[in-house]
Amino acid sequence: MKIVFLGTSAAVPTKERNTTSIYIVTTNGAYLFDAGEGLQKQLQIARLNPIKIKAVFISHMHFDHVLGLPGLLMTMALMNRKEPLTIVGTRKLFQFLKMLNEKFYMDLTFGVEFVEAHQGSVYENKEIKVVAFPTIHSTESYAYRIYEYKLKRKFYPEKALKLGIPRGPLWNKLQLGNSIILNGRKITPEMVSDPPPPPVSVSISGDTAYFDELIDFFKESDVLIYESTFSKELENKANEMLHSTSEQAALAALKSGVKLLVLYHFSERYKNTKLLEEEAKKIFPNTVAAKDFMCIKIEDNDISTIDNIEKCE
Ligand SMILES: [Zn+2]
Ligand SMILES: [Zn+2]
Structure with a gap:
């Protein structure tokens, strides 16, 4: 799995940061979590193909999470997309999409x-x-957790060879969990392989105040992407505005036992996020x-952070 950050700013874009959007690439597809304004340009800079997106998940109806969606849909239509697209979001998002369809000539080429x-689920x-x-x-507003x-x-090739199963498509069938018949004898996947490793999972907080029940939802995620709108100094403001601080993000990571915490959704007042990162690191x-354009790769048990998408193959 590969996670690409297309926007990491809260509320307003800055010179360095676009508003919120995260693109997740899996073995067979891509999924978009939130769609901040300016998303299409970000996709182009990152050289990501919008047609590959199978589903879009919108956390809530604030401008910085949703304004990129209409343009994206139109581009998909211009690219003559045929595959249906799933959009997950609140009822207000549904009303927004309906309004767009009524007021603009959208003429989508896909369902x-x-x-x-x-x-x-x-x-x-x-x-x-x-x-x-x-x-x-x-x-x-909703937090999402994706499992791949x-x-x-x-x-175990040696077990397969011992049973006389020739290398090739039969191995593949067994590896994917199907039984085969060889010379009248049934061979089950258990005879030559162990169950697949547990799914990889990534949690994304969306916008939220810190609260305990959310911790359970994030439990043992490989990666937790958690909003850090403010530094700990502005905790009162965060509580009042129903956002979180870097310290609260770290607490969420610590209590939920994740492997890596990624802070995002920063207030524009932080030109440099070092302070927020350091506050969080003291706890987690x-x-x-x-x-923007940072990429995280999860391969087997290895999680690596790559500063620039260009180096994230
Ligand atoms: Zn926001
Ligand atoms: Zn919000």
Whole structure:
């Protein structure tokens, strides 16, 4: 799995940061979490193809998370997209999309399946599952957690050879969990392989005040991407505006036992996010402050942070 940050600013874009958007690449597709204004330009700079996006998940109806969506839909239509697109979000998002369709000549070339966000599973295909959890914010808002299933079982070639199974497509079938018949004998995947490793999971907070129930939802994620609108000095302001501080983000990471914390959604007042990163690191050392076009790669048990998408192959 690869996570690309296309926007890491709260409320307004800055010279260095676009408003919120995260693009996640899996083995067979791509998924977009929030769609801040200016998203299309960011996709182009990052050389990411919008057609590959299978589903879009919008946390809530604040401008900095949703204004990039209309343009993206139109571009997909201009590219003659045929594959249906799933959009997950609140009822207000559905009304917004309906209004756009009525007021503009959208003429989409593909079907849109709208799923109203709710607590629990909101999207699932063979490869991934996404679950949602309501957060505490000034409008209905959701955190999302994406799981990417590992489809291939751990395969033991020596066991297969011992059973006389020739190298080739039969190995592949068994590795994907199917039984085969060889010379009238049934061979099950268990005879030559172990179950696939557990799914990789990434949690994204969206906008939220800090609260304990959210911790359970993030429990043991490989990566937690958590909003850090303010530094700890402005904790009162964060509580009042139903946002979080870098310290609260670190507390969420510590209590939920994640492997890596990524801070994002910074107030424009922080030209440099070093301070926020340092505050968080005092509580949860494995923390990094996101930058636009930063990329995180999760391979097997290895999580690496790469500063620039160009080096993230
Ligand atoms: Zn926001
Ligand atoms: Zn918001």
